Amino acid sequence: MKSECSEHQKKIAASFLGDLTNEEKQALEAHLATCSLCRSERESYAQTIQQLALAGEEDVPQHFFIYPEKQSFNPWQLFSQMQRRWQAALAAAAALILWFGAATVSRLQIRSDPSGWSISFGRSDLDPTTLKEEILKAAERKNQESRAAWIREMQTEIARSHDSLTQQETLQLTSALARVDSRIAGRIADSEGHVRNDTQKLVSDLYRAVAQQRAQDLEAISLRFDSTEASNAIESRRTNEVLGTLLEVADLKLR
């Protein structure tokens, strides 16, 4: 094979791949017109390409439709399906929560001092005893203030009431109070009288009932005594009779 042909045969492959410029195509065609070896090579490529067409295409054995899947809850998948802006918002929220969490765990303290802002980590340098005293003092101060305010308010109210009453109103108020007092006293006396009468009646009824019961009991006791006395007399008579009989028997035996 001539070296010229070797070069052209590379171009033949390129021509079947559509990788030649117009000038290269023209040069190749000119060479092919004079070289049977290269024409044969081109024929070989052409047959290869033709045979590839025989591979053909097959019909699908089935349709490859997809169906909604029963998805288990997968947070990552849910996140990946979100729109970009929602993903960004969620990521920012998560970062903020993490930042607060880390700040809580590390006891981050940010203070504003007269000299400026200060940031520190770890335990607070506040003394709990001092803090407690401060809180108690603040509470007491608050109480004192509240009490003073209440006293001022009451004094104001009393002064206002005293000033607002005229002499006539004071007299009217005094007589009204006297009337109310007398009415209450009368009511109490009436109530006492009612209570007394009711008590007397109750006591006399009770006495009567007790006396009646007592009389019945005495009568029953008397009857009981009488029957006991009678039975004792009978018993005594029988004993005497037995003793008499025994004496008579003894007397007869002695004789």
Place this chain on the structure above:
Amino acid sequence: MVQTGGSPVPLDPDQENFWIAASQRGDTRAFNRLVLKWEKTVYNVALRMLRDREEAAEATQEAFLMAFRSIRRLRRDSKFSTWIYRIVLNHCLTRVKQRPPGTYLSLEDASAVESPAPQLRIAETQVSELMQMEQRNRVWAALLHLPVDQQAVIELKYFQEMTFEEIAAVLEVPLSTIKSRLYSGLEILKIRLGSKT
């Protein structure tokens, strides 16, 4: 260029874009329209890459599922064809590379299993059909001997009729690599297919 059917009949691009947009909102019916349009192409790509009908069907189904799951990431300026070719080719390449060493699959064998003695049932009037079948098996056998990387490039160039730039976009490799693989693949095919013609 090889006339095998190639890409599906081009439909209204707006219609396809509409289906893509609906699929991105999770509409499976819209995505199934895309499946209907592309399934034959995708299946035949998988079939030529895997040489096994059952495995090709499986790979096609998986490729469409992967496409549906990730369609939200398909940008508006991207072509669906480029994207679906990339998915199915990468999936097939992964499958081929995962095969145990020495595994040999061919449709020639598959045909033999499905019809043990086809020539006995074919009348003399159908001799041309038998010859066509034999030639087809030769093509399959020649493709079988290509390295998978070259095979993918040949697939896109001759069966999907893509330009070098489109192939580079699908496979995400440099243009020079694409050309190199194409020249090598074509040379191998010429040797294998040209020897008995």
